[in-house]
Amino acid sequence: MFNKIMKRGHRKGSKSDAHDVFGLNSRNSGAVLTSNVVVNHASRTTSVAISSIQPTVSPSGAAAPPPTGPIENLPFFREVPVSDRQNLFLRKLQICCVQFDFSDSLKSVREKEIKRQTLVDLVDFVQSGSGKITEQVQEEMIRMIGMNIFRCLPPASHENTGSENTDPEEEEPYLEPSWPHLQLVYELLLRYVVSSDTDTKVAKRYIDHSFVLKLLDLFDSEDPREREYLKTIVHRIYGKFMVHRPFIRKAINNIFYRFIYETERHSGIGELLEILGSIINGFALPMKEEHKLFLVRALIPLHKPKPIAIYHQQLSYCIVQFVEKDYKLADTVIRGLLKYWPLTNCQKEVLFLGELEEVLEATRPAEFQRCMVPLFRRIARCLNSSHFQVAERALFLWNNEHIVQLIAQNRPVILPIIFDAMEKNIQSHWNQAVHGLTVNVQKMFMEMDLELFEECQKQYAEKEAKTKELKELREMTWKRLAEAADEGGIEDMVTA
Numbered sequence: 001m002f003n004k005i006m007k008r009g010h011r012k013g014s015k016s017d018a019h020d021v022f023g024l025n026s027r028n029s030g031a032v033l034t035s036n037v038v039v040n041h042a043s044r045t046t047s048v049a050i051s052s053i054q055p056t057v058s059p060s061g062a063a064a065p066p067p068t069g070p071i072e073n074l075p076f077f078r079e080v081p082v083s084d085r086q087n088l089f090l091r092k093l094q095i096c097c098v099q100f101d102f103s104d105s106l107k108s109v110r111e112k113e114i115k116r117q118t119l120v121d122l123v124d125f126v127q128s129g130s131g132k133i134t135e136q137v138q139e140e141m142i143r144m145i146g147m148n149i150f151r152c153l154p155p156a157s158h159e160n161t162g163s164e165n166t167d168p169e170e171e172e173p174y175l176e177p178s179w180p181h182l183q184l185v186y187e188l189l190l191r192y193v194v195s196s197d198t199d200t201k202v203a204k205r206y207i208d209h210s211f212v213l214k215l216l217d218l219f220d221s222e223d224p225r226e227r228e229y230l231k232t233i234v235h236r237i238y239g240k241f242m243v244h245r246p247f248i249r250k251a252i253n254n255i256f257y258r259f260i261y262e263t264e265r266h267s268g269i270g271e272l273l274e275i276l277g278s279i280i281n282g283f284a285l286p287m288k289e290e291h292k293l294f295l296v297r298a299l300i301p302l303h304k305p306k307p308i309a310i311y312h313q314q315l316s317y318c319i320v321q322f323v324e325k326d327y328k329l330a331d332t333v334i335r336g337l338l339k340y341w342p343l344t345n346c347q348k349e350v351l352f353l354g355e356l357e358e359v360l361e362a363t364r365p366a367e368f369q370r371c372m373v374p375l376f377r378r379i380a381r382c383l384n385s386s387h388f389q390v391a392e393r394a395l396f397l398w399n400n401e402h403i404v405q406l407i408a409q410n411r412p413v414i415l416p417i418i419f420d421a422m423e424k425n426i427q428s429h430w431n432q433a434v435h436g437l438t439v440n441v442q443k444m445f446m447e448m449d450l451e452l453f454e455e456c457q458k459q460y461a462e463k464e465a466k467t468k469e470l471k472e473l474r475e476m477t478w479k480r481l482a483e484a485a486d487e488g489g490i491e492d493m494v495t496a
Helices: 002-009 082-096 109-128 135-149 157-161 179-194 209-220 224-240 242-263 269-281 289-303 308-325 327-339 346-361 365-383 388-399 401-409 411-428 432-448 450-486 489-495
Strands: 034-037 050-053
Touching: 082 109, 082 135, 109 179, 135 179, 135 209, 179 224, 209 224, 209 242, 209 269, 224 242, 224 269, 242 269, 242 289, 269 289, 269 308, 289 308, 289 327, 308 327, 308 346, 327 346, 327 365, 346 365, 346 388, 346 401, 365 388, 365 401, 365 411, 388 401, 388 432, 401 411, 411 432, 411 450, 432 450
Parallel strands: none
Antiparallel strands: 034 050
């Protein structure tokens, strides 16, 4: 199999793959061991990444030949002298550059196990910190890692079936068959990034913008185990490599934009939001304009896509973090929620009401007053929803002491807006729980301001009387028209 890989590696390079992922000219660096092309699918990112992995270089500077024939089972690091460990590290990296077909579990069993044991030994060596690895070895290690993890992601299930109407929540995730090796490669990268021996000034040459961008592209993997590793690694890179922070935020922005406005399909939105939750928590005050724009242009529009239920918990956390950091953003957030409020999706509406309660908990009176009129018009419609969970969730807002306090301070404005909705619930809502909760809310308003409540009740009675009078007048008009039609009066009117 390895000879076949070698034959493919000697193909004539095209202009598009003249440089590998690390920006090195593959024509001038010896034999190419293998190459990976990240292929785009309908739900994948637009960038095309081509990587060529080159053979390791010996400490003397001469290119070490790639392994030929059966893969050699090398000794463990603890079994060799300290002076030989760097060279052994390079030889082990060469073995790990060989990739195997995991679609057939009976194929190359011995070689797969040797590679797995080699990766375990590399992870242990880096984690133990028993020997500081040289810059040259670091470069070769990052190349080996890139070769293993930067690969073609399989088409999503909806692309295979051609059906765009499938619910992403109901789709079975695709589990990467090469995970026994892939997990160890990710573990090696993680241990390298978090190691106290890793000098960021050196490491940033290899963990560069291109490498980080390809890591972010892999968040579209359907395998949740891989996305969990990626989340941890990218978060650690963000924390350790300050030079990459603006780039990482911008790259995540771009993933969100494409998800919101183009595909509405991406497997890793929740994990990316988890990373951002930690990032937002660390924002310094006063908050930069760049961060506020990110809230308005990326986070709030993330309420628009249909599969919001998959990542809503993480999104809600990020939104609330912004409001807690800068209370003046509460009005912007609430109006943003109202802009994307679902009209026909009741389950999504329940999620919005839950998030709204969290935001209102962090809202101060001045910001509340700016948005309370459109807010309670929407809440009034929720109170009258025929879906009992929506109406019930809206009524649960009155269980929150802070929200009740905000309402009490502005009751002359709020009660007239929602009074009609409460009366309709008491008179005609089919669900007994909603009926009971509405009665409790009415009692709460009566205790707050009985005079205002009675005034609203009087206005409601007058409005109902006028409505009844208009209805009777309309019925009488139709009755006269019907009588005129029976007597032929309408025909006479038409002919005249």
